[in-house]
Amino acid sequence: MADIKKLVSMLKELDDLLTGCMRCGMCQAQCPVFAQTGRETDVTRGKLALLSGLSEEILKDPEEVNEKLQRCLLCGTCEANCPSGVKVTDIFLRARAILTGYLGLPPTQRLIFRRLLTNPKLMNNLLSLGSSLQGLFTKDADSVIGTSCARFNAPLIADRHFKKLASKSLHSQTPHKDTPSGKSGLRVAFFPGCVTDKVFPQVGQAVLKIMEHHQVGVFMPPNQACCGIPALSSGETEVFDNLVRQNLDLFAKGKWDYLITPCATCTATIHELWPKYYGDKMDAVRVKDLADKVMDVSQFLADVLKVAPKEAASPAKVAYHDPCHLRNTLKITAQPRQILAAGGKYAAAELPGGPSCCGSGGSFNIKHYKLSDVIGRKKAESIAATGAKIAATSCPACMLQISDMLSKSGHSIPVKHVVELYAETL
Amino acid sequence: MIRDALKNEFQRIVGKDNVMTEPAELHAYSYDSAVLDQTQPAIVVRPENSESLGQVVKLCNENGLKLTVRGAGTNLSGGTIPHPGGVVCLTTALDKVLEINEEDLYAVVQPGAVTAKFAAQVAAKGLLYPPDPGSQAVSTLGGNVAENAGGLRALKYGVTKDYVMGVDFFDVNGELIRSGGKTVKCVTGYNLAGLMVASEGTLGVFEKLILKLVPPPAAYKAMMAVFPDVMDASRAVAAIIANKIVPATLEFMDNFTIRTVENFRKAGLPVDAAAMLLIEVDGHPAQVEDDAAKVESICKENKAISVRVAKDDAERNAVWQARRDALPALARVKPTTVLEDATVPRSKIPAMMQALDRIAKKYDLTIGTFGHAGDGNLHPTILTDKRDQKEWHRVEAAIDAIFEEALALGGTLSGEHGIGLAKSKYLKNEYGVGAINYSRRMKSVLDPNNILNPGKILGPLLA
Ligand SMILES: Cc1cc2nc3c(=O)[nH]c(=O)nc-3n(C[C@H](O)[C@H](O)[C@H](O)COP(=O)(O)OP(=O)(O)OC[C@H]3O[C@@H](n4cnc5c(N)ncnc54)[C@H](O)[C@@H]3O)c2cc1C
Ligand code: SF4
Ligand code: SF4
Ligand code: SF4
Numbered sequence: 001m002a003d004i005k006k007l008v009s010m011l012k013e014l015d016d017l018l019t020g021c022m023r024c025g026m027c028q029a030q031c032p033v034f035a036q037t038g039r040e041t042d043v044t045r046g047k048l049a050l051l052s053g054l055s056e057e058i059l060k061d062p063e064e065v066n067e068k069l070q071r072c073l074l075c076g077t078c079e080a081n082c083p084s085g086v087k088v089t090d091i092f093l094r095a096r097a098i099l100t101g102y103l104g105l106p107p108t109q110r111l112i113f114r115r116l117l118t119n120p121k122l123m124n125n126l127l128s129l130g131s132s133l134q135g136l137f138t139k140d141a142d143s144v145i146g147t148s149c150a151r152f153n154a155p156l157i158a159d160r161h162f163k164k165l166a167s168k169s170l171h172s173q174t175p176h177k178d179t180p181s182g183k184s185g186l187r188v189a190f191f192p193g194c195v196t197d198k199v200f201p202q203v204g205q206a207v208l209k210i211m212e213h214h215q216v217g218v219f220m221p222p223n224q225a226c227c228g229i230p231a232l233s234s235g236e237t238e239v240f241d242n243l244v245r246q247n248l249d250l251f252a253k254g255k256w257d258y259l260i261t262p263c264a265t266c267t268a269t270i271h272e273l274w275p276k277y278y279g280d281k282m283d284a285v286r287v288k289d290l291a292d293k294v295m296d297v298s299q300f301l302a303d304v305l306k307v308a309p310k311e312a313a314s315p316a317k318v319a320y321h322d323p324c325h326l327r328n329t330l331k332i333t334a335q336p337r338q339i340l341a342a343g344g345k346y347a348a349a350e351l352p353g354g355p356s357c358c359g360s361g362g363s364f365n366i367k368h369y370k371l372s373d374v375i376g377r378k379k380a381e382s383i384a385a386t387g388a389k390i391a392a393t394s395c396p397a398c399m400l401q402i403s404d405m406l407s408k409s410g411h412s413i414p415v416k417h418v419v420e421l422y423a424e425t426l
Numbered sequence: 427m428i429r430d431a432l433k434n435e436f437q438r439i440v441g442k443d444n445v446m447t448e449p450a451e452l453h454a455y456s457y458d459s460a461v462l463d464q465t466q467p468a469i470v471v472r473p474e475n476s477e478s479l480g481q482v483v484k485l486c487n488e489n490g491l492k493l494t495v496r497g498a499g500t501n502l503s504g505g506t507i508p509h510p511g512g513v514v515c516l517t518t519a520l521d522k523v524l525e526i527n528e529e530d531l532y533a534v535v536q537p538g539a540v541t542a543k544f545a546a547q548v549a550a551k552g553l554l555y556p557p558d559p560g561s562q563a564v565s566t567l568g569g570n571v572a573e574n575a576g577g578l579r580a581l582k583y584g585v586t587k588d589y590v591m592g593v594d595f596f597d598v599n600g601e602l603i604r605s606g607g608k609t610v611k612c613v614t615g616y617n618l619a620g621l622m623v624a625s626e627g628t629l630g631v632f633e634k635l636i637l638k639l640v641p642p643p644a645a646y647k648a649m650m651a652v653f654p655d656v657m658d659a660s661r662a663v664a665a666i667i668a669n670k671i672v673p674a675t676l677e678f679m680d681n682f683t684i685r686t687v688e689n690f691r692k693a694g695l696p697v698d699a700a701a702m703l704l705i706e707v708d709g710h711p712a713q714v715e716d717d718a719a720k721v722e723s724i725c726k727e728n729k730a731i732s733v734r735v736a737k738d739d740a741e742r743n744a745v746w747q748a749r750r751d752a753l754p755a756l757a758r759v760k761p762t763t764v765l766e767d768a769t770v771p772r773s774k775i776p777a778m779m780q781a782l783d784r785i786a787k788k789y790d791l792t793i794g795t796f797g798h799a800g801d802g803n804l805h806p807t808i809l810t811d812k813r814d815q816k817e818w819h820r821v822e823a824a825i826d827a828i829f830e831e832a833l834a835l836g837g838t839l840s841g842e843h844g845i846g847l848a849k850s851k852y853l854k855n856e857y858g859v860g861a862i863n864y865s866r867r868m869k870s871v872l873d874p875n876n877i878l879n880p881g882k883i884l885g886p887l888l889a
Contacts, residue, residue: 019761019813024459025500029542029563038472038518039446040454040499053453058464064450083754084763 007062007102011055014094018055020086021048027078027088032357032375033071041068044078044088051095066099071368073361073375074233076328089329093232093277100235109234117231118242120223124171170201174208176222178254182215184305189256190220191247191270191294193227193263195396203262203396206423207297213426214305219254227266230362232277241279248286258304259294262419264323264395265362268330270294296326297419298394301342302335309337310344317349318421319388319413321379321402323395324357336394336418343425349386356382358393360401372401380405383413391415428468428511432489436471439481444472444519455496455514459561460504460848461764461812467494467508472516476536476602476633482515483631484600486877494879495627497538497566501573502765503846505626509880515631517568524634526551531639532591532608537568537632554642556583559842560753568632574624576842578749581800582674582708583640585842586623592636593622598873608636626844627879629872643708646674647718648742649735651725652699656680659701660776662728663799666705667772669724671717676800677704677749680779683756683794683807687748690755695748699731703799704749706742752796753807760792760809764821768832769803769841781831782806789824791817803841829855850885 027044028034040046047069053059072092079088104110170192181187188211192204211218225246231239251259261267275284275291301307318340326332333355337348359365359375379402383391391406391413393399403415428447437445446452447469456464468491473479486493492512499506508514517538525534528551535544541562548555558577559565565575571593576585592606606612606619622630653659663676679687679702688695696702703725707717722733736742757763770778779795782804786793797805806828810821829839829852839849839856854862866884870876880886 016761019811020758022459022461022757022763023457024561024757025498025564026561028498029540038516038521039451041451046454049454049457050450053450059449059453061449064448068450084757085754 004060004062007098008055008057010098010101011051011095014051014091014098015055017087017091017094018048018052020084021045021082022084023049024083026081026083030077030081032073032075032077032359033371036371036374042071044082044086047072048086048088048091051091062099062102066096066103069095069099070364071371073324073357073359073364075324075357075361077324077357080328090276093273096233096235097237098235101237105234105236110236117226118239118246120225120246124169124223165198166201168201170197170204171222171224173201173205174220177208177218177220179212179217181217184215186258186304187217187219187254187256188300189251189254189259190218191224191227191251191259191261191263191266192220193261193266193396195400196262197224200396200399200417203417203420206417206419207260207262209423209426210297210301210419213423214301214307216305217256219251219256221250221253224250227263227269229265229269229273232269232273233362237277237279240277244274244278244287245280245283248283248290251290252286257293258300259290260297260300261294262297262394262396262417264296264325264330265397267294267296268325272329296330296332296335296394298336298339299330299332301422302338307339307342309341312341312344312347315341315345315347316390317386317388318346318416319351319383319386319391320348320418321351321358321383321391321393321398322355323393323398326394327355336392339418339422340392343422345425346390346392346421348392349388351379351382352385353382358398358401358405360397362397365401373405376401376405377409380409380411384409384411389413390421392418392421394418428491432485432491433469435485436469436482439478439485440471440473444474446470446472455499455506455508458496458499458501458504458506460502460507460846461762462504462507462847465507465510467514468511470514470516472519474519476520479515479517479520479631479633480596480600480602482513483596483598486513487598487600487875490875491877492880493631493877495537495568495572495631497569497572498540498561498564500561500565501569501846502767502843503573503626503840503848505573505844505846505879505882507847517566521566523547526553526639527608528553530608531641533637533639535567535635535637537571537635538566541565541567541570548639549642552642553639555589555637555639557586557589567635567637571623571632571635572626573844574842576798576801576803578675578677578798580798580803580842581676582672587620589638590619590623590635591638593619593630593632594634595622595630595632597630598875598877602633603630606636624844626846626882628869628882628884629878631878643674643710643714645711645714646706646708646742647714647735648704648706648745649718649722649733650745650748651703651705651722651730651733652696653701653703653728653730654699655729656701656779657776658729659703660779660799662703662725662730663775664773665724665728666721667800669720671707671720671724673705673717673721673800674708675704675706675798677797678702678775678799678804679704679749679752679796680794682792683752683796686759686794687751687755690758691747691751693744693748696731702748704745706745749796752794756794756807756809759794760811762810762812764808764810764825765843766806766808766825766828767797767803767841767843768806768828768837768839769801770832770835770837772800772802774835774837775799775802775804777835778804778832778837781835782828785824785827785831789820789827791820791824793824798841801841802837826852845883847882850881850883853883853885
C-alpha cells in the first residue's frame with residue numbers, strides 16, 4: 001500500500017474545490033440517498049467533510065471514507081442545486097480516482113475493467129455467449145415488461161427482475177453503417193452505448209429508422225468501446241483513457257456533423273467528462289471537438305431537425321422519467337417531451353413529486369442494491385400513480401432500473417425509450 | 427471513547443443500525459452550518475420513535491453523557507456542534523406530521539419533520555404555516571422552535587414563537603413533560619412551551635410540537651423599488667411602516683449584493699442602484715390594491731428611481747428569485763461565507779448600513795448586505811477565505827465590531843440565527859450578568875448534570 005502522506009498530498013489538490021462548500025446543508029433536500037437514510041455521511045455535505053477530514057489527517061482510514069463515498073449515485077442533483085456552486089461530481093470523481101489509486105480495486109473488478117471493458121470484441125463475444133446461456137439460469141417474471149429473475153440462488157442477481165441480454169445485440173444485427181446524408185444535408189455519427197447495444201437493440205434500431213425517415217446519413221463504426229463512465233466512477237482513470245482513445249480513433253474515420261446517442265449517461269460523459277478527465281493532453285483538440293458535437297438524440301431531433309410536437313385528439317399518457325444526466329448535467333428536459341408528442345399519438349405525463357433519480361447510478365445498483373431498490377420503488381410508484389399505461393425515458397440504464405422496479409412492484413407497465421415511441425409512429 | 431457497555435445500551439434502545447461510532451460517522455457530526463471549529467462526539471444515535479428518544483435522554487443523564495440533539499444541522503451559530511466526546515441524537519427519523527386540524531387550525535408534528543414539506547402539506551389543505559426560514563427546504567421544525575427561526579414573512583406574520591401552541595418534551599430524566607395545548611387561549615401553569623422556544627437544546631428535548639395554522643391571504647402583490655441612496659431606501663422603509671402599512675415582506679439588498687446577483691443570474695437588475703427594496707403586500711384583494719398603490723407612491727416620494735410592480739406570477743417570481751439568489755450569488759465569490767444576523771430597530775438601519783461600510787473599510791473586507799429591512803434584521807455577509815489566516819483574524823475582529831455596533835444602536839445580537847457557541851461570549855453585553863446568572867441557575871436546577879447541549883447560549887458553566 002502506498003504511503004499515506006502521498007494520499008494526503010494528492011487529496012490536498014482537491015482543497016480549492018472542497019473549501020467552496022459552506023456546509024449550509026441545502027443538499028439534504030436534493031440527495032436521494034440521504035432521503036432514505038437521513039445520515040450525514042450519505043449526503044453531499046457529509047461526504048465532502050469526510051474528504052476534507054482525510055486531507056487534513058483528522059480521519060486516518062481511507063478505506064472507510066472510500067466506502068462512504070461509494071454511497072452516491074453521481075446523479076448530480078445536489079450539484080445542480082448547490083447555492084455555492086460546489087463542483088460535487090468533479091470532486092467525487094477525482095477523489096474516487098485518488099482513493100482507487102491508493103487502495104486498489106478488488107481484483108475481479110480490476111480484471112473486468114482492464115481486460116474486458118477495454119476490449120470491445122472480447123466483451124461482445126463473451127456476452128453473446130452469455131445471452132445464449134442465460135435461459136438456463138433465469139425464468140420469466142413479467143412478460144409485458146419483459147423481465148426475468150434468477151432461477152437459482154445467484155448473489156449478483158439477487159431478487160432483481162432484470163432485462164435479459166438481447167438474443168441478438170445491435171452490433172450483430174447491424175454491425176456497421178455508413179450512409180450518405182439525404183435531403184437533410186446532415187450526417188450523424190451514432191454511438192448507441194453498451195446498454196442499448198446489448199440489452200435494448202430495438203432502441204438503436206429506432207434511432208436508425210428515425211434517421212432514415214428524416215434523411216440523415218449515419219456513420220456507425222464497428223467495435224465501439226464503452227464511454228468509460230463505469231471505469232471513471234470507479235477511479236480507473238487509465239482504463240478510461242484507453243476507452244476514450246479507442247472511440248476517438250474510431251470516430252475520426254468518418255465525416256459527420258453531430259455525434260448522437262440515445263443514452264443520457266453517454267451523452268453527459270462525452271460532453272462533460274471526456275474533455276475534463278481525458279489524460280492525454282496532446283489529444284485535447286480531438287476530444288473537445290467530439291464533446292462539442294455530441295448530442296442526446298431527442299435534443300438533435302428537436303433542436304437541429306426542428307421536429308415539433310404534433311397536436312393529437314386524445315393522446316395516450318406516457319409517464320416520462322427525466323434521467324439525471326440529462327436533467328442535471330445537460331439541462332435537457334423539454335426536448336424528450338417534445339419528441340414524445342411528435343408522433344401525434346402520445347403526451348408526456350408528469351410524475352407526482354417532480355423529477356428524481358431512479359436509483360440506478362451504474363455500479364451503485366450493484367454495490368448498494370438495497371438502497372437502490374428503495375429509491376427505485378418510489379420511482380415505480382410515482383410512475384404508476386400517473387395512471388399511464390406506458391413509461392418512457394431517455395436513458396437505457398434508467399430503463400433497466402425502472403423495468404426491474406415496476407416488475408417487482410407488480411405494475412405491468414412497459415418501459416420504452418422516447419425514440420422507440422416516436423419511431424413507432426413513422 | 428464510549429464504553430462498550432454503553433454502546434450496547436444505546437443499541438438496545440434504538441437498534442443496532444441506528445448507533446454510529448465509526449470515525450467517519452463521528453466526523454460527519456462534528457460541524458453544522460456555522461463557520462466554527464469542529465468537535466467530534468463519541469457516539470451518534472438515531473431513535474425511530476419517541477419512547478427511544480426519551481430513553482436516550484435518560485441514559486445520557488444517568489451516565490453524565492453530554493447530549494446534543496440535531497435536526498438538519500443548518501443552524502448558523504454552532505448549536506449542533508457537539509460537546510467533545512458527547513452524544514449526538516438525530517431527529518431525522520422522527521419526521522412525521524401527526525395531525526393537521528382544519529377545524530381548529532393547528533397541527534401536531536414530530537420534531538424532525540422538515541419545514542417545507544410540512545408547509546406544503548398544510549398548503550394542500552388550504553391553510554398557511556407562515557414561518558419560512560431560508561433553510562426551510564431542509565430545516566426541521568424542532569430546529570426552528572429551538573432557534574426561534576424567522577423568515578421572509580416575519581414582518582407581518584411573526585416568527586416561529588408566534589406559532590408554537592405547545593411543546594411536549596423530555597426532561598433530563600427522560601420524563602415526558604407536556605406544555606401548552608390545542609386551544610387558542612391557554613394560560614395553565616408556567617409558559618413552558620414558551621421557555622422551550624429559542625432554548626437551543628439546552629433545557630429539554632422536544633418530542634412533539636403543536637403549531638398554529640392560519641388562513642392564507644386571498645391576494646398578494648410584489649414589487650421592486652430601486653434607490654439611488656441607501657438612506658432613501660431606509661427612509662422609505664420607515665415611511666411605509668409609519669403609514670400603517672405592514673407588508674408581508676420588505677427585503678433589502680445593497681449595491682454589492684445587487685451586482686453580485688446580476689453577475690450570477692443576468693436578470694437585468696439595476697447594477698448602479700445603491701439599494702433595492704423587494705416588497706410584497708398581501709391580504710384582501712381590495713386592500714392589496716390599495717396598499718400596493720400607497721407603497722409605490724411612498725417609495726417614489728422617497729426618491730426611488732423606479733418601482734416595478736409585478737403583473738403576474740411570473741413577474742412576482744422574478745422579484746423573489748432576485749432575493750433567493752442573494753446568498754447563492756454571494757457564496758460563490760469567495761470560499762468562506764460568514765452570514766451574520768445583527769438586528770437593529772428599523773429606524774437605525776441607515777446608521778447600521780453606514781457602520782457596516784466603515785467596518786468593511788477598516789478591516790479591508792468584502793461585505794455584502796441584504797436582509798429583512800422591515801424588521802431591522804440585516805444579514806451582513808462577509809466573503810473571505812478561512813485559509814488566509816491574516817484575513818481571518820480581521821474577519822473575527824470585524825464580527826466583534828458588527829455586534830458592538832448593533833448593540834450600541836439599541837439592537838440585538840441575533841434576529842433569528844440564535845446564540846449557540848458563536849455568540850455566547852457577547853451575551854453579557856446585551857443583557858448583563860444578571861440575566862446570565864438567572865439563566866444559569868435555572869439550567870442548573872433543570873439539568874443538574876449539565877448534559878443538555880452544554881456550552882451553548884450560556885457559555886461554559888462553572889461546576
Ligand atoms: C442557507 C441558510 C438559510 C437560513 N435562513 C434562515 C432564516 O431565514 N431564518 C432563520 O431564522 N434561520 C435561518 N437559517 C438558520 C437555520 O436554518 C435555522 O436556525 C433552523 O431553524 C435550524 O433548523 P435545523 O433543523 O437545521 O436545526 P439544527 O441546526 O439541527 O439545530 C438547531 C438547534 O436546535 C436544537 N434542536 C434541534 N432539534 C431539537 C429537539 N428535538 N429538541 C430540542 N432541541 C433541538 C439543536 O440542539 C440546536 O441547538 C438559515 C441557515 C442556512 C444554512
Ligand atoms: S448545498 Fe453545496 S454548499 Fe451547501 S452543504 Fe451541500 S455541497 Fe456544501
Ligand atoms: S450526486 Fe446524487 S447521490 Fe451523490 S451526493 Fe449528490 S444528490 Fe446524493
Ligand atoms: S454510459 Fe453506460 S450505457 Fe452508456 S456506454 Fe457507458 S456504460 Fe454503456
